[in-house]
Amino acid sequence: MKTIQAKVLLLLILVSLFSLGTSLMLIHQHVRAQVKENLRDELDARFNLLSILMRSQEIALKKQTVLLAEEPTLKMSMETKDQRTVTDTMGQLQIMLQNSLFLTTTDTGQLLSSVKSDHEGFGTDKEKIVLEALDGDLGADFWEVNQKLYLVAISPVEFHDFIQGAVACGFELSSDYTKFLEAKAGVKVSLFVEDHLVASSWEFDEKDRELDKSEMFQVGIEQWFGQVYELELRSRKVQFLLQKSYSRAVRTLDSVRDKLAFLGVVIFLLAVFISVIFSHQLTRPIQGLTAAAHRLSEGDWETEVRVESSDELGSLSRSFESMRESLIRQRETIKSTEAMKKDLELAGKIQQSLLPRETPQITGVELFGKLIPSNQIGGDYYGYFPNPDGTLAIVIADVSGHGAASALLMAMARSTLQSLHGMTHEPDKLLAEVNRILHPDLVEAEAFISMFALYLNPHDRTLTYANAGHNFPLLFRKSKGLLELDTEGMLIGILEDVEFGKEIIEFDDSNLLVLYTDGLTEAMGKEGEGLFGEERLTQYLDTVKESSANQILDGLYDKVERFAGELAYRDDRTCVVLKCHFS
Amino acid sequence: MNFSSRVKDEILEVVAEAKLDASTSSEFKQFCQICLDAEEETILFNLLKVDFLDSSGISSLVTLHRRLKKAGKESAIVYENPQIEEVFIMTKLNRLFTLYQDLEEAYEELG
Numbered sequence: 001m002k003t004i005q006a007k008v009l010l011l012l013i014l015v016s017l018f019s020l021g022t023s024l025m026l027i028h029q030h031v032r033a034q035v036k037e038n039l040r041d042e043l044d045a046r047f048n049l050l051s052i053l054m055r056s057q058e059i060a061l062k063k064q065t066v067l068l069a070e071e072p073t074l075k076m077s078m079e080t081k082d083q084r085t086v087t088d089t090m091g092q093l094q095i096m097l098q099n100s101l102f103l104t105t106t107d108t109g110q111l112l113s114s115v116k117s118d119h120e121g122f123g124t125d126k127e128k129i130v131l132e133a134l135d136g137d138l139g140a141d142f143w144e145v146n147q148k149l150y151l152v153a154i155s156p157v158e159f160h161d162f163i164q165g166a167v168a169c170g171f172e173l174s175s176d177y178t179k180f181l182e183a184k185a186g187v188k189v190s191l192f193v194e195d196h197l198v199a200s201s202w203e204f205d206e207k208d209r210e211l212d213k214s215e216m217f218q219v220g221i222e223q224w225f226g227q228v229y230e231l232e233l234r235s236r237k238v239q240f241l242l243q244k245s246y247s248r249a250v251r252t253l254d255s256v257r258d259k260l261a262f263l264g265v266v267i268f269l270l271a272v273f274i275s276v277i278f279s280h281q282l283t284r285p286i287q288g289l290t291a292a293a294h295r296l297s298e299g300d301w302e303t304e305v306r307v308e309s310s311d312e313l314g315s316l317s318r319s320f321e322s323m324r325e326s327l328i329r330q331r332e333t334i335k336s337t338e339a340m341k342k343d344l345e346l347a348g349k350i351q352q353s354l355l356p357r358e359t360p361q362i363t364g365v366e367l368f369g370k371l372i373p374s375n376q377i378g379g380d381y382y383g384y385f386p387n388p389d390g391t392l393a394i395v396i397a398d399v400s401g402h403g404a405a406s407a408l409l410m411a412m413a414r415s416t417l418q419s420l421h422g423m424t425h426e427p428d429k430l431l432a433e434v435n436r437i438l439h440p441d442l443v444e445a446e447a448f449i450s451m452f453a454l455y456l457n458p459h460d461r462t463l464t465y466a467n468a469g470h471n472f473p474l475l476f477r478k479s480k481g482l483l484e485l486d487t488e489g490m491l492i493g494i495l496e497d498v499e500f501g502k503e504i505i506e507f508d509d510s511n512l513l514v515l516y517t518d519g520l521t522e523a524m525g526k527e528g529e530g531l532f533g534e535e536r537l538t539q540y541l542d543t544v545k546e547s548s549a550n551q552i553l554d555g556l557y558d559k560v561e562r563f564a565g566e567l568a569y570r571d572d573r574t575c576v577v578l579k580c581h582f583s
Numbered sequence: 584m585n586f587s588s589r590v591k592d593e594i595l596e597v598v599a600e601a602k603l604d605a606s607t608s609s610e611f612k613q614f615c616q617i618c619l620d621a622e623e624e625t626i627l628f629n630l631l632k633v634d635f636l637d638s639s640g641i642s643s644l645v646t647l648h649r650r651l652k653k654a655g656k657e658s659a660i661v662y663e664n665p666q667i668e669e670v671f672i673m674t675k676l677n678r679l680f681t682l683y684q685d686l687e688e689a690y691e692e693l694g
Contacts (some may be wrong), residue, residue: 400607400642446646450638450674469674490675492647494645524635531666570605 043227061153069155078164095179142236192239232530347374360386376573379406379415397451413423427466428500442493449492461507477508519571526565595623603640630662
């Protein structure tokens with residue numbers, strides 16, 4: 001039982017672990033593949049935000065520059081080309097406008113003023129600025145000045161319908177600016193110009209590197225996913241490297257995975273726990289039944305089997321309990337049957353003792369009797385009653401039915417015969433007396449007895465007999481052939497008062513007399529050939545009448561048993577064989 | 584074993600078939616309880632289809648005869664089989680029972 005439970009549990013655990021492991025692995029793989037995609041999408045969105053932000057800043061810068069170019073003080077000072085005045089004006093305006101870069105040029109490209117920046121750096125650009133301004137293109141631009149990047153707007157300065165020069169206004173795309181962008185977009189921002197780092201919102205130190213469209217960066221122990229975007233303004237192309245922590249995204253997912261795994265393990269342990277409880281509950285009744293079966297086999301019949309359950313196990317237990325009760329009943333029945341069998345055996349022995357223990361020795365007379373009851377006891381009877389004068393009374397009887405009731409009636413009949421022994425030598429009177437005595441009891445028992453009584457007188461070689469409804473005994477006399485012995489009368493126990501007839505037969509030199517009960521003639525043929533019958537009996541006796549009485553008797557029983565097989569045992573079989581030789 | 588009964592000319596006829604022996608006699612006796620319960624005063628046991636009668640069968644017939652007599656009823660047996668004839672002669676019950684070998688004759692006599 002425990003083995004089955006353990007096997008089921010082990011199987012359950014293996015299946016659960018396999019499912020859990022597979023699920024987690026699939027989730028893990030799927031999620032890893034999604035991380036980069038998600039980061040890429042997020043960086044795309046962030047860049048869209050940043051480009052809108054920069055575009056609005058660019059527009060604001062342009063407007064500011066146009067306003068600056070309209071400033072009369074600036075216009076006038078530019079007309080005079082008075083560098084000092086221009087610088088002063090610019091300085092004031094710069095304080096007012098808080099932009100980081102101002103420079104002005106004349107219409108010939110001569111630098112008039114620059115604020116904050118190292119104006120030396122503008123040398124190469126001044127002509128371009130003016131030309132662009134003269135062309136009326138007021139676009140913005142990225143300027144790289146002294147390895148610093150600026151977003152710049154340019155506007156021409158007109159005075160008296162003449163272009164006096166141009167003014168440029170912008171601010172540095174410094175690390176502060178990238179930090180501002182990072183704060184707005186939530187991603188690390190680094191700016192590159194031609195693969196050269198100019199500003200970064202964090203300590204990104206790969207200053208010169210060729211940028212791929214997207215790649216992974218190892219920073220310390222962290223991995224970062226970066227995506228490069230380009231923004232082009234007139235003369236320059238600026239590369240934006242936006243980065244977001246790959247490690248953190250993975251960590252977040254890993255923590256989700258770990259939580260899932262933890263939850264899975266908890267559910268799994270809970271399932272195992274519940275399974276153990278459940279399987280225990282499932283197997284406990286089975287164990288109970290097994291133990292009960294074991295107890296039964298050990299001989300303990302008294303312990304009840306009770307499993308209170310409405311399921312199949314409960315039903316099994318109830319069946320088992322009813323089987324146990326039935327077994328107990330059967331055991332009681334077997335016990336009582338055995339006791340009854342013993343009683344019957346004893347009764348059978350007692351009944352056998354009621355039969356003649358020894359055969360009277362009479363000169364010239366061979367006498368053998370045999371009674372085989374269908375059960376241990378039966379309703380047949382035969383008896384010898386020798387008289388002191390050398391005569392012999394023989395009685396054969398058959399109580400209706402067979403078994404215990406018949407046996408008791410047979411014992412009564414035998415006692416009656418014993419008590420009447422010696423009181424009369426006339427068989428008809430004997431039977432009438434027996435009938436008178438037994439009639440009330442036989443009526444009460446709804447039974448009757450067939451009985452045949454004879455008196456053998458070896459002195460005058462006569463046989464006197466009377467028949468109370470018994471099978472006709474058969475007498476073979478050498479000179480006179482077969483005679484069936486019948487007289488007037490009635491079965492014992494039918495009528496209260498019966499007068500029996502009496503016959504006297506004279507013996508021949510050689511005589512064979514056979515008395516029998518219907519158990520022999522009514523034995524059924526085992527092959528369906530009907531009853532053994534009187535004809536077969538007569539034929540048999542005719543062929544063996546020269547044999548000894550003993551041989552005739554045994555031969556008859558053999559013949560009947562061969563004829564009827566098992567069916568021969570259905571009724572009591574009794575036979576008495578008498579042979580008289582007179583010389 | 585089949586038993587049946589019918590009433591004709593105020594006679595209750597009980598019909599038995601096959602055999603009356605140890606295996607059927609108690610059932611026969613039980614079935615014949617209707618004879619005691621019936622209104623009819625005359626009972627005819629029809630054994631025309633019975634081909635074997637042993638001491639158990641005899642016993643049941645004797646018992647029924649006694650019971651019916653005690654209840655003030657008349658009973659008779661109609662049979663045909665020679666084996667039954669032999670049994671009646673041997674047991675001398677031909678002296679006790681009213682016996683017929685023909686059904687019509689039985690009805691005529693009893694009616």
